[in-house]
Amino acid sequence: xxxxxxxxxxxxxxxxxxxxxxxxxxxxxxxxxxxxxxxxxxxxxxxxxxxxxxxxxxxxxxxxxxxxxxxxxxxxxxxxxxxxxxxxxxxxxxxxxxxxxxxxxxxxxxxxxxxxxxxxxxxxxxxxxxx
Amino acid sequence: xxxxxxxxxxxxxxxxxxxxxxxxxxxxxxxxxxxxxxxxxxxxxxxxxxxxxxxxxxxxxxxxxxxxxxxxxxxxxxxxxxxxxxxxxxxxxxxxxxxxxxxxxxxxxxxxxxxxxxxxxxxxxxxxxxxxxxxxxxxxxxxxxxxxxxxxxxxxxxxxxxxxxxxxxxxxxxxxxxxxxxxxxxxxxxxxxxxxxxxxxxxxxxxxxxxxxxxxxxxxxxxxxxxxxxxxxxxxxxxxxxxxxxxxxxxxxxxxxxxxxxxxxxxxxxxxxxxxxxxxxxxxxxxxxxxxxxxxxxxxxxxxxxxxxxxxxxxxxxxxxxxxxxxxxxxx
Numbered sequence: 001x002x003x004x005x006x007x008x009x010x011x012x013x014x015x016x017x018x019x020x021x022x023x024x025x026x027x028x029x030x031x032x033x034x035x036x037x038x039x040x041x042x043x044x045x046x047x048x049x050x051x052x053x054x055x056x057x058x059x060x061x062x063x064x065x066x067x068x069x070x071x072x073x074x075x076x077x078x079x080x081x082x083x084x085x086x087x088x089x090x091x092x093x094x095x096x097x098x099x100x101x102x103x104x105x106x107x108x109x110x111x112x113x114x115x116x117x118x119x120x121x122x123x124x125x126x127x128x129x130x131x
Numbered sequence: 132x133x134x135x136x137x138x139x140x141x142x143x144x145x146x147x148x149x150x151x152x153x154x155x156x157x158x159x160x161x162x163x164x165x166x167x168x169x170x171x172x173x174x175x176x177x178x179x180x181x182x183x184x185x186x187x188x189x190x191x192x193x194x195x196x197x198x199x200x201x202x203x204x205x206x207x208x209x210x211x212x213x214x215x216x217x218x219x220x221x222x223x224x225x226x227x228x229x230x231x232x233x234x235x236x237x238x239x240x241x242x243x244x245x246x247x248x249x250x251x252x253x254x255x256x257x258x259x260x261x262x263x264x265x266x267x268x269x270x271x272x273x274x275x276x277x278x279x280x281x282x283x284x285x286x287x288x289x290x291x292x293x294x295x296x297x298x299x300x301x302x303x304x305x306x307x308x309x310x311x312x313x314x315x316x317x318x319x320x321x322x323x324x325x326x327x328x329x330x331x332x333x334x335x336x337x338x339x340x341x342x343x344x345x346x347x348x349x350x351x352x353x354x355x356x357x358x359x360x361x362x363x364x365x366x367x368x369x370x371x372x373x374x375x376x377x378x379x380x381x382x383x384x385x386x387x388x389x390x391x392x393x394x395x396x397x398x399x400x401x402x403x404x405x406x407x408x409x410x411x412x413x414x415x416x417x418x419x420x421x422x423x424x425x426x427x428x429x430x431x432x433x434x435x436x437x438x439x440x441x442x443x444x445x446x447x448x449x450x451x452x453x454x455x456x457x458x459x460x461x462x463x
Contacts, residue, residue, distance in 0.1 A: 086329040093357045
């Protein structure tokens with residue numbers, strides 16, 4: 001199954017390295033360095049999974065998540081956070097995030113979560129096609 | 132007016148003594164009957180013992196009388212008990228009904244409050260816009276920019292209302308769960324890691340006891356995460372500094388069960404029935420929406436499971452989520 005990821009984080013180094021690691025596993029990754037940029041990309045393309053940093057300058061991850069749910073309700077979102085704020089975690093899960101991962105995330109673990117999130121999206125798409 | 136019946140007119144001081152000694156709140160007549168029920172059989176029994184030494188036939192006679200007395204009083208007590216029982220169950224039914232009504236009341240109050248604010252802004256902006264338009268008519272010089280501002284504001288407030296109603300619809304809607312194989316032990320541990328830091332701030336221990344051979348479960352992963360996270364957060368809010376939260380899981384052939392236990396103050400018996408009602412909260416205003424547990428209840432029902440709570444006041448509370456391992460009807 002081909003998976004298309006959107007990776008959103010204001011730390012450019014982090015995004016670039018992680019994008020490389022996904023790409024060598026034949027996963028398509030689009031980088032975005034802010035919430036606004038991410039939403040713009042989502043208007044243009046359909047992604048299976050968004051990996052979204054919670055704490056970003058400007059529009060924060062939770063607000064981006066809120067807009068993604070309206071814009072692309074089938075796209076699954078994995079929240080990534082450096083600071084374990086329980087409140088943000090609760091909000092994120094209640095807004096319909098697929099999962100919540102603490103930084104530094106173990107890459108294989110994250111990859112597994114991405115695959116499961118993509119599987120869920122495919123199931124949802126199939127269910128919707130059926131009516 | 133008839134004179135008071137002699138039975139009821141116990142000397143005032145004696146009644147006072149009675150009341151003080153027993154704390155009885157019953158009317159004088161009833162108290163007397165009640166005390167007769169209790170006191171006569173032992174008194175007779177005492178007489179029987181005394182009479183045994185004097186004359187056996189007398190003792191037998193007295194014993195008979197005592198037995199009959201005891202039987203009579205037992206019957207009367209049983210009748211009274213069953214009457215109270217009936218009254219209690221009918222009261223209970225009334226109470227459940229009134230609690231349901233109270234829940235609906237709280238729910239509508241919450242919605243009304245949420246929707247009233249944007250409505251007030253909409254009303255104000257409409258008035259302002261029409262004022263601007265009538266000014267424009269008079270002077271033939273229109274300030275359309277401000278009118279447009281008002282319209283934009285109205286639009287955004289309508290969106291705000293829409294958000295609220297969507298949220299409520301979300302709340303009411305039964306979304307079909309998306310089933311995947313879920314490693315429940317890992318899921319619970321992932322969510323616990325989110326709670327760990329906040330727990331350590333509060334000096335609360337968060338212990339996981341998850342068996343290594345816990346089977347995977349076909350269920351909706353994000354929904355289950357939401358339930359587990361909500362229950363752990365709820366437990367964290369319930370305990371004081373130095374409290375303890377324990378999350379355990381176990382499985383049998385039919386179901387997988389997750390328990391979230393805390394050693395907080397527990398749940399008052401009168402709140403047990405309301406604990407899963409929307410907008411019910413015991414937290415001070417602003418510190419909880421009262422939606423967490425009712426959301427859990429909805430989510431768990433959506434996953435065809437059951438959620439329950441056990442609590443003894445002062446000894447903490449344990450929330451239990453039981454999820455079926457085989458969903459009826461095979462693949463959903």
